[in-house]
Every structure is written in structure tokens, then in C-alpha cells.
Amino acid sequence: MSKPKPAPLPAGTVVGGYQIIKRLAAGGFGVVYLAEDPEHHLVALKEYLPSSLAERSPGELTPRVKPEKQPLYRLGLKSFFEEGRSLAQISHPSVVSVLNFLRENETVYMVMNYLQGDTLQDFIVTARDMKRDKVFRESTIRSLFDEILRGLRIVHQHKMLHLDIKPANIFITNDNKAVLLDFGAAREVLSKEGNFIRPMYTPGFAAPEMYRRDGALGPWTDIYAIGACIYACMQGYPPNDAPQRIEKDRLSLSLSRLRNVYSDNLIEVTEWCMSLDPLSRPQSVFALQKELGRETERRYTKLSFSERLKLQLENLKSGAKA
Amino acid sequence: MRFSVYQVSRRGGREKNEDRMGYCYTRDAGLFALADGMGGHPEGEVASQLTLQTMALQFQRDAKPGLPDPASYLADAILAAHHQLLRYSADKGLSDTPRSTVVASVIQGNKCFWAHCGDSRLYLIRGGKLVARTRDHSYSELQDALGRTTPSGERFNRNVLFTCLGSPGKPMVDLHGPMVLEQGDRLLLCSDGLWGTVSDDIITEQLAARPITDSVPELVELALRNGGPRCDNVTVIAVEWEGADEAEDSGEDSESLSTQALGDDGFASTIQSANSAERPNELDEAEIERSVREIQDAIQQRAAKQKKS
Numbered sequence: 001m002s003k004p005k006p007a008p009l010p011a012g013t014v015v016g017g018y019q020i021i022k023r024l025a026a027g028g029f030g031v032v033y034l035a036e037d038p039e040h041h042l043v044a045l046k047e048y049l050p051s052s053l054a055e056r057s058p059g060e061l062t063p064r065v066k067p068e069k070q071p072l073y074r075l076g077l078k079s080f081f082e083e084g085r086s087l088a089q090i091s092h093p094s095v096v097s098v099l100n101f102l103r104e105n106e107t108v109y110m111v112m113n114y115l116q117g118d119t120l121q122d123f124i125v126t127a128r129d130m131k132r133d134k135v136f137r138e139s140t141i142r143s144l145f146d147e148i149l150r151g152l153r154i155v156h157q158h159k160m161l162h163l164d165i166k167p168a169n170i171f172i173t174n175d176n177k178a179v180l181l182d183f184g185a186a187r188e189v190l191s192k193e194g195n196f197i198r199p200m201y202t203p204g205f206a207a208p209e210m211y212r213r214d215g216a217l218g219p220w221t222d223i224y225a226i227g228a229c230i231y232a233c234m235q236g237y238p239p240n241d242a243p244q245r246i247e248k249d250r251l252s253l254s255l256s257r258l259r260n261v262y263s264d265n266l267i268e269v270t271e272w273c274m275s276l277d278p279l280s281r282p283q284s285v286f287a288l289q290k291e292l293g294r295e296t297e298r299r300y301t302k303l304s305f306s307e308r309l310k311l312q313l314e315n316l317k318s319g320a321k322a
Numbered sequence: 323m324r325f326s327v328y329q330v331s332r333r334g335g336r337e338k339n340e341d342r343m344g345y346c347y348t349r350d351a352g353l354f355a356l357a358d359g360m361g362g363h364p365e366g367e368v369a370s371q372l373t374l375q376t377m378a379l380q381f382q383r384d385a386k387p388g389l390p391d392p393a394s395y396l397a398d399a400i401l402a403a404h405h406q407l408l409r410y411s412a413d414k415g416l417s418d419t420p421r422s423t424v425v426a427s428v429i430q431g432n433k434c435f436w437a438h439c440g441d442s443r444l445y446l447i448r449g450g451k452l453v454a455r456t457r458d459h460s461y462s463e464l465q466d467a468l469g470r471t472t473p474s475g476e477r478f479n480r481n482v483l484f485t486c487l488g489s490p491g492k493p494m495v496d497l498h499g500p501m502v503l504e505q506g507d508r509l510l511l512c513s514d515g516l517w518g519t520v521s522d523d524i525i526t527e528q529l530a531a532r533p534i535t536d537s538v539p540e541l542v543e544l545a546l547r548n549g550g551p552r553c554d555n556v557t558v559i560a561v562e563w564e565g566a567d568e569a570e571d572s573g574e575d576s577e578s579l580s581t582q583a584l585g586d587d588g589f590a591s592t593i594q595s596a597n598s599a600e601r602p603n604e605l606d607e608a609e610i611e612r613s614v615r616e617i618q619d620a621i622q623q624r625a626a627k628q629k630k631s
Contacts, residue, residue, distance in 0.1 A: 068415065081613040088620035091628055101617040108614060161552070212481045216518075217552050 006049050006056035006063055009033065013061070015109055016102040018045055026051070029076070034114060042114040043099060048080045048107050061105045077108065083183050084110050086160050094151025096171075096181050117174045119181075120144075120229070121167035128236030135236045138262050142292055145230060147178040149292070152226070153285040155180070156219045163217065165225035166205040167232055204228055204238030208276050211242060220278045223288055227273025227281075234258050234270070245276060253314060256307060263298035265291075323352065323429065324564035326578040328534045329592070330542050334515060334553030340366035341513045341557035342374050346591030348387035349584045353377065355426035355593075356559055358442050358513040360486060369407055369420035369488055376403040377426060378593040387586055392428040393497055396437040400424055400487070400495050407488035421488035425456060425511050428499075432566040434509070435499030440486045443517055445510040446501065450530040452522060454501065459485045459494060481514070507563040508534060515556035516541060519548035534560040 008023045008031045009015070018035040021042075025032045030049040037043055049056070053073045054063035065073045087098040087110075100111035127135045136144075148170060155162060162169075162183060171179045201210045207224035209217055231239045235258065245251060251274060255267050269291050275281045282288040303311070333339040340359035345352060357373040359366025377399040381389075389395045403424065411419035423440025436444050441458035457463050460483050485494040508529050517525070520541060528537045528544075538560045545556045564578055584590065 077610065078613075081617065084617040085613075085620065088617050088624060091624050098617075098621055100621060101614055103610065103614045108610075216549070216554075218550060 004055075005051045006054050007058040007060070009047070009061065010059070015045065015047075016100075016104045018043060018109075018111060020045065029080070035111075037099075037111075044112045044114045046110040046112060048077060048109070050076050054107075063105070063107055080108060080110070084108075086155075086158065086183055087112075089158055090154055092151050092154045093177060094147050094179055095155060096179055096183075115171050115173050115179055117172050119168050120170040120172060120178075120233075123172060124167055124232055124236060133261055134234075136233050138266055138298070141230060141233050141262075141266065144172075144178055144233070145226065145292055146289065148180060148229075149226070149285050149289045151178075151180050152222060153289070155183075156222070156285055161217060161219070162222050162225075163210070164202060164205075165222055165229060166202045166238075167229055168202075170229065203241035204232075206242060207278065208242035208246060209278055216278065218278070219284055220281045223273050223281050223285065224275075224278075226288065227270050230266070230270045231255075231274065234262055234266070239274065242276070249276070250314075253311070256303060257311060260300045260302050264301050265294070265298060323347075323350070323431075323566055323581045324578050325352065325429070326534060326562045326564065327354070327559065328538045329557075329559035330539060331557040332515075332542055332546060332555065334546055334549055334555050335551045336553075336555055338367055339555045339557075340370055341515070341555040342367070342370040343511070343557050343559040344374050344378065344591070344593035345559065345561075346378050346381055346589065346593055347579075347581050347584070348385045348589055349581045349586065350388035351381075351385045351392070351428060351430040352561075352581065353381045353385075353426060353428055354509065354511060354559055354561055355424065356442050356511040356513060356557060357425075357487075358423045358440070358515075358555070358557070360421040360423070360483075360488075363418050363421045363488070364411075364416055365420040366422070368410070369422035372406050372410060372420075373403040373422045373424050373487055374593050376406045377424075378591055382589050382591070385589075387584070387588070388430055389428065392430050392433070392435040393437075393499060396426060396428060396435060397495055397497060400426070400437060400439060400493065404487040404493050411488070419488040419490075421486045423483070423486050423513075427509055427511065427561075429503065429561070429563070432503050432563075433500035434503050434507075434563075435497070435501075436509075437495050437497045439493045439495050440483050441481070441514050443512055443514075445508075445512070445522070445525055445529070447508045447510070447526055447529050448504060449506070450526070452526045453507075454498070455522065456496065456498075459483050459496075503563045503566075505563065505565050509561040509563070510534075510538075511559045513555060513557040515549065515554035516545045516558055518554060519545050529560065534562050 008026065009020055011020055011022055013020045017038050021034045021036060023031060024034050024044065030047045033045045035043050035045040049063055050073065053069045054065050056063040084098060084101050087096065091097060097113050098110055099113065102109040124135060152162065162180065164182060169180065169182045171181050173179060205225045205228040207221045209221055228239050240250060251271060255271055258267055273281055273288065327345055329343050331339060331341050331343055343356040345354040347353065355374055355377055357370035359370035380399040380402055384395055407419055423442040425438035425442040425444050427434060427436040427444060438444060438456045439459060441460050444456045445452060446454040487493050510525065510529055525541060528541050531537065538558050542556050542558055546553050
């Protein structure tokens with residue numbers, strides 16, 4: 001695809017009363033701008049502008065969509081509405097909130113809280129580059145995921161699934177609040193109709209049922225992703241993707257490297273969340289919250305001699321430190 | 323011929339219903355068919371709709387009023403549907419072809435034939451027992467057939483099919499029949515939304531215990547309950563066979579259909595013909611405006627609630 005990306009709106013442009021300050025991010029779906037509302041509060045403005053379907057030259061306001069691309073464009077629009085509808089109903093500090101929804105320039109815009117901070121992904125990368133034996137402290141992981149799970153529980157209570165939970169979609173604000181971003185009932189519909197905008201899942205964080213045709217998705221699908229996020233917070237890297245694990249599952253082995261660094265309980269919970277069989281996982285966020293919140297005495301088990309040997313062999317085979 | 327038929331299709335928890343079902347008949351032959359448009363490819367609902375239309379059209383053309391050879395009709399019609407999908411995709415310049423499963427049955431005289439491609443199923447129940455069931459063209463059923471036992475943790479991919487209509491390779495079609503029907507036999511055609519969450523035993527038991535007008539809605543409800551909030555589309559068409567001869571003395575049974583009344587060149591169908599099926603773009607300007615307003619309302623309502631609390 002050599003088609004140039006549609007041009008973002010220039011700084012200064014006013015959209016439905018919100019003035020654009022700068023572009024923050026661009027994805028397959030559209031562009032997110034930093035903008036100011038009439039009372040000079042900062043907001044994030046998300047513009048529906050699928051890069052593979054819409055065209056816009058610099059300086060133009062209205063995107064153009066070729067007639068043959070209209071059906072897909074409209075379908076994507078529907079998904080954008082779904083995301084808006086979902087978020088409009090939810091009000092929780094751990095879920096990004098929608099402040100307004102606009103129709104302008106023949107496309108649509110979602111106005112959201114502007115969050116200042118970094119994604120969990122940024123934190124993981126920074127922490128692992130320090131090369132300590134722990135990426136995050138166990139108490140940090142527990143309290144972080146307690147917050148995330150409170151938000152996710154509300155999402156599930158509204159009969160929605162996130163379906164793309166990953167460190168890059170978990171935002172840590174400067175005042176230390178964890179917020180879930182990027183909701184996409186959207187994503188799911190789009191990829192069903194031919195994956196023209198982006199893949200439907202993020203390898204490593206997507207549960208095995210996400211890879212199947214009409215696999216039964218449920219709260220357990222998001223719970224798998226939560227497990228994978230906890231894994232990434234301990235290990236510094238995402239886990240192997242589900243198809244790889246189905247082929248040959250190295251999860252227990254790589255988790256065993258963390259023994260004595262993290263408590264047995266946290267490692268077990270991670271493995272529980274990431275069971276390949278959806279039924280073997282915690283079936284609700286509540287069940288998982290209970291387990292994560294149990295502040296009993298932490299037990300740490302050292303690796304036995306044979307386990308250490310096994311790990312060394314594995315390291316030799318893969319020829320790398322994992 | 324006399325039979326009663328009952329069909330129902332529910333969207334479940336999905337955005338769209340990509341399942342289609344229908345039947346048509348002449349005086350001497352009946353076609354019952356069901357198709358499940360596949361996710362992961364474009365326009366699943368078009369795929370299933372085109373499949374049924376193509377099969378119905380060919381049925382109407384060949385059944386005068388009987389089919390010369392029901393088995394070859396089924397094989398040809400399914401292949402024609404496959405080609406129709408490829409043509410559709412080429413005409414519209416789609417980068418990927420819409421795909422569908424299909425299961426179809428022809429009853430002619432007292433003989434029943436059926437064919438399928440993919441994982442939509444047919445069940446034949448006689449006197450409370452399952453007499454026949456199609457085998458899915460899925461890797462999981464292939465494994466079962468090969469007698470491989472996989473540890474329960476590794477059972478996956480019931481949904482991955484190795485053949486369907488619209489795929490680049492020629493579809494694989496399993497043909498069965500003729501099977502001689504007996505009065506009271508029940509045929510059930512369904513999409514994986516039913517059998518995915520309701521066991522064969524329960525399907526058999528329910529279907530045998532009560533008239534199809536009661537058992538089919540009950541089964542569909544059960545599947546929707548079991549499937550939960552994100553339940554797949556659930557579609558069922560069931561036929562109760564009442565006999566090849568027109569029993570004049572059976573009185574006015576309002577539930578059952580008699581094909582006799584159709585005459586030599588009559589044709590009845592529940593499958594929409596091609597031109598009326600082309601659905602216009604679902605999301606028009608008015609719809610967009612309405613969606614935006616709805617979301618704005620939801621945001622305001624939430625804000626109002628927050629103020630109160």
C-alpha cells in the first residue's frame with residue numbers, strides 16, 4: 001500500500017468548538033489530537049479517519065472516500081459508534097471517559113479526557129532496561145492490577161469486552177492512576193469483514209479463542225490478557241503467543257525462572273489466568289480480584305536442582321537468555 | 323407429500339446474523355437448506371444468502387415437478403453456489419471471497435437425500451433415536467474420525483474448517499441418500515450456533531419428545547442461554563415427515579403442508595429471490611445522525627447522574 005496517509009488537521013483548526021493544539025497519535029482507525037475546549041480545558045479528540053480508506057490532502061478538512069470503499073468506510077464508522085456508545089455508559093476512574101461526540105467535516109469525532117502520563121508499556125521497557133532481577137515490585141503489580149480490574153469489572157458489567165488489553169492500552173497517569181484505553185467492540189467488527197485496518201488481536205496478549213472462527217469470547221478472554229500483562233510486568237517481555245503455546249507450551253518453564261523473585265501465589269495466578277482452556281481460567285474478574293487481593297504471607301519456593309538443570313538445558317537449546 | 327416444517331434464526335449476541343435458512347417445494351420434491359456465512363471473510367451474510375438463492379433457483383429450474391436425480395442436483399447446486407460466490411467477489415473487486423457453509427436436504431417421494439459442506443449439520447431422528455448426522459468438515463471432527471485422542475487441554479479449533487463454499491479450492495461435499503423416510507421422522511438442519519452449545523443427546527431427546535413447533539424454539543432458546551451474551555447466530559430448520567401419499571382422511575391438520583395443492587408446475591419458496599435480497603447500505607445519513615445523537619444523549623445522562631450522586 002503506497003497510498004499516502006490522510007493528512008491530519010493542522011494545529012489551530014476548530015472542530016465543533018474544540019481547537020486542535022497538536023497531533024498526539026495516529027493509528028489505522030484515525031488520528032488523536034490534543035485539543036482545547038471553549039473553557040480552555042485540555043481534551044483528547046479522536047477523529048475517525050481510517051488510513052486505508054480515506055484520503056485527505058494537507059489543508060483540507062473533509063476526507064474523501066472513493067465510492068468502492070464506501071461500504072467498508074461505513075462499516076468502520078459503525079464500529080466507531082459502538083466504541084462511543086460503550087464508553088458513554090461507563091463512568092469509572094479506571095476507564096477512559098468520553099466527554100462528547102461530534103459530527104463534523106463529514107466524519108465523526110470522540111472527545112475524551114486528556115490523560116497525562118505514560119503507558120504501562122513505556123514503564124515496562126524502561127524498567128527492564130535497568131536490568132534488575134525484578135521488573136516491578138510485587139506490591140506494585142498487585143495494586144496496579146487491582147485498579148485495572150476494578151475498571152474492567154465495570155466494563156464487563158455493561159456486557160462489553162475490551163478484547164485488546166495489553167500494556168500499551170493501560171495508561172498510568174502522572175497522578176498515578178491506571179486507566180484502560182482504546183476500547184474496541186470496534187476492532188472486532190472491522191476485522192471480521194476482512195482485516196483491512198489492523199489485525200484483530202495482539203500476539204502474546206490475545207487468548208487462543210481470539211484466533212478461532214467464532215471462538216466463544218467472554219470475560220475469560222480479557223482475563224487471559226490480564227494474565228499476559230502481569231507476565232509482562234514480571235518478565236519484562238510479552239509471553240509467547242497462543243498458537244505457539246498450543247504447539248509447545250513453555251509458559252510454566254519461563255514462569256519458573258521467576259520463582260523466588262515473585263511469590264508462588266502471583267506466579268500461580270498468572271498461570272491460572274493464562275490457561276489455554278478458557279474454562280480453566282478465572283471465569284470472572286471478581287474471582288481474579290479476590291485471588292490477587294489476598295494478602296496472606298507470601299511463600300517463595302526456590303528452584304530445585306533438577307529444575308535448574310532443566311532451565312539451563314532450555315537456555316542452551318534456545319541459545320539465549322529469556 | 324405431507325410434512326410440517328418449522329424454521330427460526332436468531333442473531334444471538336452478534337452484530338449481524340450471517341445465517342440463512344429456507345425451503346422450497348414443488349408437488350413432488352422439497353428442498354430444505356441452511357447456510358452459515360463465515361466470519362473472518364467479507365460479507366458473510368451475503369455469502370449465505372447467495373448460496374441459498376443459487377440453490378433455490380436451480381431447484382426451481384430442475385424440479386419439474388420432480389428432480390431427475392436428487393443427489394446430482396445437490397452436488398451441482400452446491401457447486402453452482404460456490405461459483406456464484408467467486409463471481410460475486412470478482413464482480414465487486416473484493417480482495418477476499420465471502421464464504422459460507424451449507425447443509426441441504428431434498429425429499430422426493432419417500433426418499434431423502436442430503437449434502438453438506440462445512441460445519442452446518444443435519445440430524446435425522448426416528449423414534450427417539452439419532453439415525454444419522456453429518457460429520458463436520460472441521461479439524462476437530464477429522465481428528466475424532468482418525469481415532470486420535472488429544473488431551474483435553476489441547477482440544478481446540480472446533481471452528482476451523484478445511485472446506486467451505488467460496489474458498490480458493492474446490493469445496494468438498496459429502497452426499498448421502500437415498501434414505502427411505504418413515505412417518506414421524508424428523509430432520510433438523512442447524513448452524514454451529516445450535517450444536518456448539520447443545521449436545522447431540524439433548525437435540526435428539528427434545529426433537530423426539532415433542533412436535534417440532536415446540537421443540538425447535540425450545541432448543542434455540544437453550545442454545546442462546548448456553549451461548550451467553552456473545553452467543554453465535556443460532557439457526558434451525560426442522561421437518562417432520564408425514565408421508566409420501568396424500569392421506570385424504572387425515573383431516574385438516576393445520577400444522578402440516580401438503581404439496582398436492584401445487585399442481586404440476588407450482589413452486590413455493592421461503593427463499594428470497596436475488597433482486598430483493600440486495601440490501602441497501604445499512605448506515606445512511608439519517609442513521610449516522612441518529613447514532614451521534616444517541617451517544618450524546620448517553621453522555622449527558624451519565625453526566626446528569628454523576629452530578630446527582
